[in-house]
Amino acid sequence: MNMNASVARLNDSVGDETQRNEAEVAIDAKINSIYYGKFRAVRDSHVPIRKGEITGFIGPSGCGKSTVLRSLNRMNDLIPIFKMDGDVHFMGQDIYAPSIDPVLVRRHIGMVFQQPNPFAMSIYDNVAFGLRINRFKGDMDERVEGALRQAALWDEVKDKLKQSGLALSGGQQQRLCIARAVAPGPTVLLMDEPCSALDPIATRKIENLMHDLKEHYTVAIVTHNMQQAQRVADTTAFFSVDISDGQRCGHLVEMGRTNELFENPREELTRKYIRGEFS
Amino acid sequence: MKSVMSGAKNDDEFSPSAPSFYDVLSDRGVRWIAFGAGGIVVFLGLYIIFEIASAASPAIKEYGLRFFVDTRWDVSRQEFGILAEIWGTLYSSLLALLIGGSFGVGIALFLSQGYLPNRLSQIFRLVVEMLAAIPSVVYGLWGIYVVIPALRPVAAWLHEYFGFIPLFSTSLSGPGLAPAVIVLSIMILPTVAAISQDAFAQVPQKVKEAAYGMGATRKQAILKVILPTASSGVMGAIVLGFGRALGETMALAMLIGNVNQVSLSLFAPAKTLASLLASNFPEAGQVELAALMYAALALLFITVVVNAIGAYIMSLSKKQEAI
Numbered sequence: 001m002n003m004n005a006s007v008a009r010l011n012d013s014v015g016d017e018t019q020r021n022e023a024e025v026a027i028d029a030k031i032n033s034i035y036y037g038k039f040r041a042v043r044d045s046h047v048p049i050r051k052g053e054i055t056g057f058i059g060p061s062g063c064g065k066s067t068v069l070r071s072l073n074r075m076n077d078l079i080p081i082f083k084m085d086g087d088v089h090f091m092g093q094d095i096y097a098p099s100i101d102p103v104l105v106r107r108h109i110g111m112v113f114q115q116p117n118p119f120a121m122s123i124y125d126n127v128a129f130g131l132r133i134n135r136f137k138g139d140m141d142e143r144v145e146g147a148l149r150q151a152a153l154w155d156e157v158k159d160k161l162k163q164s165g166l167a168l169s170g171g172q173q174q175r176l177c178i179a180r181a182v183a184p185g186p187t188v189l190l191m192d193e194p195c196s197a198l199d200p201i202a203t204r205k206i207e208n209l210m211h212d213l214k215e216h217y218t219v220a221i222v223t224h225n226m227q228q229a230q231r232v233a234d235t236t237a238f239f240s241v242d243i244s245d246g247q248r249c250g251h252l253v254e255m256g257r258t259n260e261l262f263e264n265p266r267e268e269l270t271r272k273y274i275r276g277e278f279s
Numbered sequence: 280m281k282s283v284m285s286g287a288k289n290d291d292e293f294s295p296s297a298p299s300f301y302d303v304l305s306d307r308g309v310r311w312i313a314f315g316a317g318g319i320v321v322f323l324g325l326y327i328i329f330e331i332a333s334a335a336s337p338a339i340k341e342y343g344l345r346f347f348v349d350t351r352w353d354v355s356r357q358e359f360g361i362l363a364e365i366w367g368t369l370y371s372s373l374l375a376l377l378i379g380g381s382f383g384v385g386i387a388l389f390l391s392q393g394y395l396p397n398r399l400s401q402i403f404r405l406v407v408e409m410l411a412a413i414p415s416v417v418y419g420l421w422g423i424y425v426v427i428p429a430l431r432p433v434a435a436w437l438h439e440y441f442g443f444i445p446l447f448s449t450s451l452s453g454p455g456l457a458p459a460v461i462v463l464s465i466m467i468l469p470t471v472a473a474i475s476q477d478a479f480a481q482v483p484q485k486v487k488e489a490a491y492g493m494g495a496t497r498k499q500a501i502l503k504v505i506l507p508t509a510s511s512g513v514m515g516a517i518v519l520g521f522g523r524a525l526g527e528t529m530a531l532a533m534l535i536g537n538v539n540q541v542s543l544s545l546f547a548p549a550k551t552l553a554s555l556l557a558s559n560f561p562e563a564g565q566v567e568l569a570a571l572m573y574a575a576l577a578l579l580f581i582t583v584v585v586n587a588i589g590a591y592i593m594s595l596s597k598k599q600e601a602i
Contacts, residue, residue: 075488075491110492110493110494113488120508130493134494181492184493
């Protein structure tokens, strides 16, 4: 019951959203704290993800950038001890409101992970997975082809759609995962260090692909590679980590247009990080 | 660590030395003990097979392959065959597998896929594992005093109204296949549950994340992704559960009725290879003893083959993980 009501509400607000102007915020995350059990992993981070753009999350390891990304589509709910204080607004709704089903959130906000993780099924079935669980009734073949084209993988796999997705190379697997994520037509695509397991050539392919993805989706990407953020991101968010008595707590330091942030950072921490004075 | 370092500092002459005579000797000693322990197991296995086969050899010569298609076990005429026992063994084990296997896999999913808070699922797991610690004879007594009386009215009703179905074609007069199968299902459940739980635990976190990240509900993630990914491990669990059901002796000897017949009816008494051995050994004469040994050899063969298949399937699932 609840779910149907919230589907209707979410879907209504999709309509509203499209009528507003371009530089609109797709996801507005105001995070006061994220806890794992008693451990406060992230504090005071307000991260607006602008619509139709690529937002890059950078920062040293342990700064909570992945944690923040994963809280944008409630992936962290899979961790039982996860607890968040704050709200994440998407399509005019707080996605952490009790009436919202996380499953529904994840259907609107897709995700690509650090390790390529295709299912142990055929290439075709991998891409069709999201359509099938959403009870898609239209032309499946067309939709699968479209998604594979968007992921720049179609030409490489069109003759072997029945082969296992696991038989592809790492870079191809990651593009398959992108195709799988975009097939059901999400609004936002979250990417958690999507290139960290790939070689430079495969990485470059995915970066090129991201510029095309931006046409259709709002993208947020975590990367440990500052050059990558400079190459692909329109807006960049820099996170850092406080270390006090052995506790590590990540937080947003500053966020701005990518070129401004890299050329003229407002904060001393950002400047030091960009110059490679600490990692 | 500290003392070694300071020792090195004080004594400039120190340099790495060859292992002492004692080091070499103890190293070899440990190797031989490990080798011996492994060797004894292999030797024992082969020796048991050899002993049983040689004790069975008079019967093998006498009855040959006829032994496997004859349903008689007639001590006075010295006519022996184990078709009814093979049927009873396979039929009861398969039925128990159907019930215990599906419950076992279900419990494994329930306990491993986050339906319960961690601590509660650990308690549940302990309870399920405790089922494996209950002695067989206790299961047998429970079957006699609880399961059979409880089953009687149900069986009578089924036989009266659905007697035309072969499964219900006889009435239950005490011990029989149905109570034996129910108890056997409970006995194999912990095996199936524990091993398939391991199989589900081996499904990589990144695969689960992929499923949930696509917006799959828990049911969709389990049925479409987690179960297929763990399928070979679950198959292995089921086969090993089957192996356990085949060899189960005491509870079955108490519950199955020990009648030599091949019947589809769930309520008819039957006999298994293990129950035949358990009930006939004490009073067997020389000729029957050889026949019993022959039956034991057949049972051993069946269980070894089934367990080997199970182990093979499990090794396939491990190989898959490696890729």
